Every structure is written in structure tokens, then in C-alpha cells.
Amino acid sequence: MRAPFEQDKPIYVQIREKIEDQIINDQLKEGDQAPSTNQLVNFYKINHATVTKGVNQLVEEEILYKKRGIGMFVTLGAxxxxxxxxxxxxxxxxxxxxxxxxxxxxxxxxxxxxxxxxxxxxxxx
CATH class of the missing domain: 1.10.287 (Helix Hairpins)
Incomplete structure (x- = not known):
């Protein structure tokens, strides 16, 4: 069962924090491929734009980087x-x-x- 989202915080922020937690806890290591936005949409059953906003913040902060046509990966030093x-x-x-x-x-x-x-x-x- 998936943990429900907190009511007092935007869902895109919680998505971003879940990915951050996976990196901090070594579930996602530097250089690993991160879950795709489609995987996150299907897993959490939420809007694609919501997931994209959270993931894009991680890209802007250089925690994740995109390889066109392949996916997103955890940046070295993330x-x-x-x-x-x-x-x-x-x-x-x-x-x-x-x-x-x-x-x-x-x-x-x-x-x-x-x-x-x-x-x-x-x-x-």
C-alpha cells in the first residue's frame, strides 16, 4: 500500500522529496537511472504535470540529469x-x-x- 500524500504540502514537492530520500538512502546511487515520469505517474496515480514539475526541479538543481531518449539519471555529487x-x-x-x-x-x-x-x-x- 502506498503512503498517502500529506495535505499540507504540494504533491510535486512530495514527489521530489521521495526521490531525494531514495538518493540519500542509497536506493538510487549516483549514475543510476531514476524512475521515469510515466513510472511515477502510474505508481502514484497522479497527474503527469505534477510529477514533471517535481522531477524538473531536481533537474534544475542538478540532482538529476536527462539523457535524451534514454531517461533521467542521478548526478555525481547529488x-x-x-x-x-x-x-x-x-x-x-x-x-x-x-x-x-x-x-x-x-x-x-x-x-x-x-x-x-x-x-x-x-x-x-
Whole structure:
């Protein structure tokens, strides 16, 4: 069963992120052929233009490249580029907010680190 798409995010963005995740998780390696837009349309049962928009963003960001008449492939260095992009997003989306909230509550840096270690330890169980 396919996971449903999130309601709060455009589907083309979610398609792009699914491909990015496959690259980051080594399901798609640099130089590998990526799924075609037709394969993605058939798999997810969504509009061709939606898939094309997400895939084209990856081409514009030089994560994928097209070989005319053959398909799309993962660019060399794509995984590293995606990891760096995701790290920057992580800092902006989570760390900055965490630090601001910790400051409001008077939580010290060492307390924040202790909380993180506690949560990470609990997640491993």
C-alpha cells in the first residue's frame, strides 16, 4: 500500500522529496537511472504535470540529469548536495526554533544537549 500524500504540502514537492530520500538512502546511487515520469505517474496515480514539475526541479538543481531518449539519471555529487541542503533546512526549521524557545524558557545549552541525548537514547530502545 502506498503512503498517502500529506495535505499540507504540494504533491510535486512530495514527489521530489521521495526521490531525494531514495538518493540519500542509497536506493538510487549516483549514475543510476531514476524512475521515469510515466513510472511515477502510474505508481502514484497522479497527474503527469505534477510529477514533471517535481522531477524538473531536481533537474534544475542538478540532482538529476536527462539523457535524451534514454531517461533521467542521478548526478555525481547529488547525495552530498542533498545532504548539505537538508542540513541547512534542518537548522532553519528546527534548531533555530529550539534555541529561541530554550532562551524563552531559560533552558541552558547543556540542558538542551541533555534533553537531546535523553530523547535519542529513548528512541534507540
Amino acid at each position: 547525495k552530498d548536495k542533498l545532504i548539505q541542503k537538508r542540513k541547512a533546512t534542518f537548522v532553519d526549521d528546527y534548531v533555530r526554533k529550539l534555541v529561541r524557545e530554550a532562551d524563552k524558557l531559560g533552558i541552558t545549552e547543556s540542558e538542551v544537549v541533555d534533553y537531546i541525548k535523553h530523547v535519542k537514547g529513548r528512541d534507540k530502545e
